Amino acid sequence: MKLLLLLLTLVSWPPTATLQTDSLYDKLLRIRRELHANPELAGNEIHTQAYLVQHLQDLGLEVKTDIYGHGVIGIIRGAKPGRKIAWRAEMDALPNDFPDELPSLVKGVQHGCGHDVHMAIALGIAEVLAKNKASLAGTVYFIFQPEEETFRGAKGMIDQGLFNNIKPDEIYALHVTALPVGEILVKPNEMFAYQKRLRIKVKGALSPEVSSKIYTSLSRAQPNSRPWDIQLVNDPVVGLMTPNTIFKDYLVMDRNFNTYAIKDTLFLEAYLYETNKSNLQKIIPRIKSIVGDQLLSVSFIQENPTVVNDVRLTDNALRTLKNIHIDYGQVPYFNDDFAYFQQKVPGVYFLLGGSTAALNHAPGFKVDEKCMRIGVDSFSSLIMQRLK
Ligand SMILES: [Zn+2]
Known part of the structure; x- marks a missing residue:
């Protein structure tokens, strides 16, 4: 299993069939x-x-x-x-x-x-x-x-x-x-959300307001839910075992971009997790419209199936x-x-x-x-x- 974090709590373990000694x-x-x-x-x-x-x-x-x-x-x-x-x-x-x-x-x-x-x-x-x-x-x-x-x-x-x-x-x-x-x-x-690593290249610096707008514009969750809090997956009210789970229909992303500069180009990278495949195609156009003229390019640099x-x-x-x-x-x-x-x-x-x-x-x-x-x-x- 790639990556980390999970905790669930369910019930006991009744054996199915005892085929073995x-x-x-x-x-x-x-x-x-x-x-x-x-x-x-x-x-x-x-x-x-x-x-x-x-x-x-x-x-x-x-x-x-x-x-x-x-x-x-x-x-x-x-x-x-x-x-x-x-x-x-x-x-x-x-x-x-x-x-x-x-x-x-x-x-x-x-x-x-x-x-x-x-x-x-x-x-x-x-x-x-x-x-x-x-x-x-x-x-x-x-x-x-x-x-x-x-x-x-x-x-x-x-x-x-x-x-x-x-x-x-x-x-x-x-x-x-x-x-x-x-x-x-x-x-x-x-079984899991789609994991993507986003890379945005901009000219010069990016204002914290724009960076924050990207985050708030892309992030999505059901009201009052915290799907980034994986400890909740075993929760009887909101965990994976209930139809009311908070672990559906969300986009979770890194709060802060990992940034580095090469000459006057700034690179911003972040992981994001989207549950719905059809929403993935909307991400890059949205970033383009938020960043505007400063944008050099935006792409997914890692997108495993x-x-x-x-x-x-x-x-x-x-x-x-x-x-x-x-x-x-x-x-x-x-x-x-x-x-x-x-x-x-x-x-x-x-x-x-x-x-x-x-x-x-x-x-x-x-x-x-x-x-x-x-x-x-x-x-x-x-x-x-x-x-x-
Ligand atoms: Zn493993």
Whole structure:
């Protein structure tokens, strides 16, 4: 998950189906802790790759590693023909050094976003499905994706022919975050707001009045709401779980521009988060009209695609899983390059409750490992349902 900040509070975690034995979870705990102790940064997932290859081969999966970077594909072919389903898990860690009760053996590198947990869950799902191979109609691809934090891995895999090698009909992924353990949250269409980085170039200096007018003219929120306050996403009255959520129909942007000058040209840059795609095209004309003759240029210098869930597959997941809730909002500050896969293959991205304290990327982010059981139970059930 790119970027930071989130905190939700929901309910408890009733397990969906108990397909597995406790011994599988003991094994997944060991796997997760080994991965957690040996984190690797984006582009450097060498040992992580070798570790995954070994585990997938031990489960009897066909394994490919020649797609992009340190990516790994594990393939399960069911006994009968049928749908082709892909499950994505990220591999990379963060350049952090926060205090952690499960210490990293690599100084300055930490699994501070939960990708260690995602890999363990994916291996757990692979083990369940491999055991049930005889009853599966179709194929399952496990895509272990490198370089998510740099937003390069998914696009890199696609550009180097991932979907010439495998042709999934559907693709799924989850992200563990600060929701109550085991709760799953999903919505159709955009999961997050569109994140853009704006750059305005003007001649000379820009008056604080004009700068402030840009901010007030663009920013938008429902009356008396504070969608920039991500701590409220778990709020029972205004959080993501209620149709009255404040996390819809907003534009949140940096209050102050990051400015720098080159000769007599002033550069002003800011991030903004817009929930409604159709509003994005209005932003640049509005800035042009506010700044007027002083303007040299205005453009988005970063505009990654955002996670967009397939409506039909999301609806199916909502009907299939028990501990799942509809998400009524769109979180600012978050994104995931899973969006690139969804541009090619209909897919669904879920949030899984699993952090007991802080948000992803923040000091104190700590995963409650019980969420792995829910993740494996829920999503192996979902995939088996798709391959009936
Ligand atoms: Zn992440």
